Amino acid sequence: MIILYCGDVVGEQASTRLAETLPALRRIHGVDLVVVNAENCAPTGLGMxxxxxxxxxxxxxxxxxxxxxxxxxxxxxxxxxxAQVVRPENLAPGVPGHGHVHVEVAGETVTVVNLADHCAMKSVKATAGKFRPAYAGWTTAPKDGTVIVDYHGDHVLEKQIFAHAIDGTAAAVLGSHTHEATVPLHILPQGTGLVTEVGMTGPGGSVQGFTPDNLARGLRETGDPFSAPLPTVSSGPLLLGAVLLDVRDGRTVHIERITWPQDEEETS
Incomplete structure (x- = not known):
């Protein structure tokens, strides 16, 4: 089973570019399942x-x-x-949305579980007082068939410890949230693929996909980068933060990064 995972999609242009090239990406790489973190896909880059x-x-x-x-x-x-849209699983009841989904892929069941760490969620009003540790969410989440985890978090340490703790019970732990891709691609001893941060699908030359001017001005003038008006989505060159997984019997046997198709013939 070939699984394509794309990291945080930021803004309208990145969403359109990914949608336009996805059929070619599926064809070129023989993709069976596509998972995309799109919590920043709105034109403002904030929400969906x-x-x-x-x-x-x-x-x-x-x-x-x-x-x-x-x-x-x-x-x-x-x-x-x-049904196809999930948010972090590790939340108490009462928060809108659901944290996992089951999909059938070539006759096999795949469970996608979304988790998040405390640092990523600490300022979210909708989840105030309802956050649970990521591992607690994992222990109660259904894990039918092949399991893929999107771990949305700031901390390299937490993502790596979590992946080692569940090695062999998930096909992959794929880090999102920081938008800055990490280089190493790991396959842990029991077959769990790990990427600490897949990286964003969005405009480069920016601050997490946003224009840096207001953020930098706020920091210079007040010491608070968010004291100036909210930044807009950057118009820099679009990057594809994505990994391709070859998963067999619920374990990752190969993992690699991929880029956009390079010419019109590939995308047609």
Whole structure:
């Protein structure tokens, strides 16, 4: 089974580019399942928007994962009702959305579980007082068939410890949230693939996909980068943060990074 995972999609242009090239990516790499973190896919880069979510689903995305931005707008919250859209599992009852989904892939069941660490979720009003540790969420989540984890978090240490703790019970632990891809690609001793941070699918030359000007000005003038107006999504060159997994019998046997198709013939 070949699984494509794309890290945090930021903004409208990145969503469109991914949707346009996804059929080619599926064909070129023989992809069976596509999982995309799209909590930043709205034009503002904050939360999800229906146009972008349905654009991605129509293009062939099978599961959309989220994180701390999953509740950024009413529209984003409404989209959590879709079966294909998940947000972190490790939350107490009463928070909109669901944290896992089962999909059938070539006659096999795949469970995608979304988790998040405390640092990523600490300022989210929708989850205030309802956060549970990621491992606690993992222990109660269903784990039917092949299991893929989107771990949305700041801390390298926590992601790596978690992956080693569940080695052999998930096919992969794929880090999201920081938008800055890490280089090493790991296959742990019992067959769990680990990427500490897959990286964003969005505009480069930016601050996590956003224009740096207001953030830098706020820091210079007040010591608080968020004291200036919120930044807009950057128009820099688009990057694809993505990994391709070859999973057999619930274990990863190969993992690699991939880039956008390079010419029109590939995408046609």
């Amino acid at each position: 928007a229906a146009k972008q979510v349905h654009q991605l689903l129509d293009a062939g995305v099978d599961v959309i994962t989220g994180g701390n931005h999953s509740w950024d707008s009413e529209e984003s919250v409404e989209l959590l009702e879709l």
